[in-house]
Amino acid sequence: MMRIQIQYFAVLAERRGLTEEWLTVETHDLGALYNTLAMQHGFPLPHTSIRPAVNDAFRAWDYPLQEGDRVVFVPPVSGG
Amino acid sequence: MATFRLLNDSLPVDPPFEISTAAGAVVSFDGRVRDHNEGRCVRGLAYTAYPALALSEGEEIIAEAIAKFELTTAACCHRLGDLALGDVAVRVWAAAAHRGEAFAGCRYIIDAVKARVPIWKKETYVDGPSEWVACTHS
Numbered sequence: 064m065m066r067i068q069i070q071y072f073a074v075l076a077e078r079r080g081l082t083e084e085w086l087t088v089e090t091h092d093l094g095a096l097y098n099t100l101a102m103q104h105g106f107p108l109p110h111t112s113i114r115p116a117v118n119d120a121f122r123a124w125d126y127p128l129q130e131g132d133r134v135v136f137v138p139p140v141s142g143g
Numbered sequence: 144m145a146t147f148r149l150l151n152d153s154l155p156v157d158p159p160f161e162i163s164t165a166a167g168a169v170v171s172f173d174g175r176v177r178d179h180n181e182g183r184c185v186r187g188l189a190y191t192a193y194p195a196l197a198l199s200e201g202e203e204i205i206a207e208a209i210a211k212f213e214l215t216t217a218a219c220c221h222r223l224g225d226l227a228l229g230d231v232a233v234r235v236w237a238a239a240a241h242r243g244e245a246f247a248g249c250r251y252i253i254d255a256v257k258a259r260v261p262i263w264k265k266e267t268y269v270d271g272p273s274e275w276v277a278c279t280h281s
Contacts, residue, residue: 072193073263074275116261119195135193141277142190142197142221142262143174143233143253 064089065130069100073138079104091128093117097136112139146218147201149192149262154220158236166215166238168245172253174233176226180276184269188276189225190232193261197221204255212248214239219252221262 070083079100090096093115100106115122116135128134148159162169178185205217217237226232233256237248267273 070193072261073191073265077275116193116196119199121196121200135196137193137196137261138263138275139277140257140259140261141264141275142192142260143257 065128067128067131068133070133070135072135074108075104075106075136075138078106088128093122093126093128093134094124096128096134100136108138113137145198145202146205146216147198147260148218148220149194149197149223150220151222151224154222154231154234158216158238159218159220160216160236160238162238163215165240166245167240168242169236169238170242170245170249171237172233172235172249173231174253176228176230176232178228180266183266183271185228186267186269187225187227188232188264188266189273190221190223191263191265192221192223197260197262200260201256204252204259207255208237208248208251211251212237212239212244214244214248217248217252219256221256221260223262 066087068085071079076082094110097110114137116137117132208217215238219235221233235249235252237245239245264276265273266276
C-alpha cells in the first residue's frame with residue numbers, strides 16, 4: 064500500500080468533481096489505476112487515448128508508481 | 144528567457160525576443176477563435192492547462208524547431224481562460240536566415256503545440272451546452 068497524489072484536468076476533473084486528491088493504492092501499475100478510476104467515476108475515455116504523466120513528465124504506461132508520486136492522466140489535448 | 148508562455152491576458156503583438164541581424168525572415172502565426180466547429184455555431188471558449196507540463200513540453204517543441212530548421216529564435220504564447228470570437232488564442236514567431244526555414248519552423252511549432260501540449264479547449268455553442276473539444280472523439 065502506498066499514498067499517491069492524483070491531479071485531474073479538463074473532462075476528467077469535471078467527471079471527478081475534484082482537481083486533486085491523495086489516494087492509498089495497492090497497485091504500482093498506471094494502467095490498472097486508470098481503469099479503476101475510470102470505472103469508479105465514469106471517465107468517458109479508454110486508457111488508449113490517455114497519456115500518463117508522473118511528477119510533471121510524460122511517462123510510459125509501464126512506469127512503476129512509487130510512494131508520494133504525483134500522477135496526471137492527460138486527456139487528448141486541444142490547444143491552439 | 145522562456146520561449147513558451149501561458150498568459151491570461153491578450154497576447155503580445157511583437158515577438159518576446161530580440162530579432163538577430165542574422166535573421167532575414169520572421170514568420171508569425173495567429174490561431175484565432177473561430178465562430179464554428181464541426182458544423183456547430185460557437186459562442187466562445189475557455190482554455191485550461193496543466194501548467195508545469197505545458198511549459199516544459201512547449202519549451203521542448205521550441206528547442207526542437209530551432210535545431211531542426213536552424214532558426215535564430217522562436218517563441219510561442221498561448222492564452223488561458225475565457226476567450227471571445229476573434230480573440231487570438233495562440234501566437235507563434237519563428238526567425239531564420241531565410242524564409243523557407245522560418246515558414247517551416249513556424250508550421251512545426253504550431254502543429255506540435257496543438258498535438259502535444261496539455262491545454263484543453265471547452266467550447267460554448269449557440270444551440271446547446273458547452274463541450275470539451277476532442278476529448279471524446281480522438
